[in-house]
Amino acid sequence: xxxxxxxxxxxxxxxxxxxxxxxxxxxxxxxxxxxxxxxxxxxxxxxxxxxxxxxxxxxxxxxxxxxxxxxxxxxxxxxxxxxxxxxxxxxxxxxxxxxxxxxxxxxxxxxxxxxxxxxxxxxxxxxxxxxxxxxxxxxxxxxxxxxxxxxxxxxxxxxxxxxxxxxxxxxxxxxxxxxxxxxxxxxxxxxxxxxxxxxxxxxxxxxxxxxxxxxxxxxx
Ligand code: FDM
Numbered sequence: 486x487x488x489x490x491x492x493x494x495x496x497x498x499x500x501x502x503x504x505x506x507x508x509x510x511x512x513x514x515x516x517x518x519x520x521x522x523x524x525x526x527x528x529x530x531x532x533x534x535x536x537x538x539x540x541x542x543x544x545x546x547x548x549x550x551x552x553x554x555x556x557x558x559x560x561x562x563x564x565x566x567x568x569x570x571x572x573x574x575x576x577x578x579x580x581x582x583x584x585x586x587x588x589x590x591x592x593x594x595x596x597x598x599x600x601x602x603x604x605x606x607x608x609x610x611x612x613x614x615x616x617x618x619x620x621x622x623x624x625x626x627x628x629x630x631x632x633x634x635x636x637x638x639x640x641x642x643x644x645x646x647x648x649x650x651x652x653x654x655x656x657x658x659x660x661x662x663x664x665x666x667x668x669x670x671x672x673x674x675x676x677x678x679x680x681x682x683x684x685x686x687x688x689x690x691x692x693x694x695x696x697x698x699x700x701x702x703x704x705x
Contacts, residue, residue, distance in 0.1 A: 494589035501629035
C-alpha cells in the first residue's frame with residue numbers, strides 16, 4: 486500500500502495575562518488528552534526550575550533587580566552571549582521534531598508573553614520581536630482573556646512585580662495587537678469546566694489537523 490506520512494504532534498500554546506487560568510487549564514488539558522490516548526507533554530516559560538529560571542523567579546518576586554533588557558526573559562541572556570532562550574525555547578522544536586512518535590505539547594506562555602510584557606514596559610516592539618523571529622510557531626494559540634478587573638480579584642494577584650492592574654491592561658492590549666488567524670480568544674470569565682471543554686475540543690481538532698502538516702516558523 487501507499488506509504489503512510491509520518492504523523493507529528495501539535496504545538497498548543499496557552500497565553501494570557503496573569504491569573505487568567507493558564508496553569509489550571511494546561512494541567513486539565515494535558516490530563517484529558519492523556520486520558521484520550523494522546524501522547525502529550527506539558528511545558529512552560531519561564532521554567533522556574535532551571536538555573537536561569539531561578540533568577541527570573543527572583544526577579545519576578547522582586548527580590549532581585551535585573552536590567553530590563555535582561556530581566557524580561559531567558560532570551561535576554563543573549564545579551565551576555567548565552568543563548569539560553571534558545572536552549573529553552575528550542576526545546577519546543579526538539580520535542581516535536583525528535584519524537585517521530587508524534588508527541589504533542591501544551592505550552593504555557595511563549596514568545597507572545599515575552600513581547601507583550603517587554604513592550605508594556607516600554608521596550609521597542611520590533612526589538613522585542615526580533616529575537617523570536619524563526620522560533621517554532623504554535624499550531625494554535627489560545628488566549629485566555631479575562632477582564633483585568635476580574636484578574637485583580639483573583640487569589641494571589643499582586644504577589645509579583647508585574648501584577649498591577651494598569652500594567653496588565655497594557656499587556657493585554659499588546660497581546661491583542663498580535664492577534665492573527667492561529668490565535669483564538671477564549672472568554673476566561675466562564676467556569677473552569679466550560680473553558681476546559683472548549684480547550685479540549687480545539688486541541689483535539691488541532692492535533693488531527695496538524696498531524697501531517699509541516700511545522701511553521703514564527704513571523705517568517
Ligand atoms: N514573562 C514571561 C515575561 O516577562 N517574559 C517572558 O518571555 C515570559 C515567558 O513572567 F509575569 C512574565 C509574564 C509573567 C511572568 O509568570 C511569569 P507565570 O505565572 O510563571 O506564568
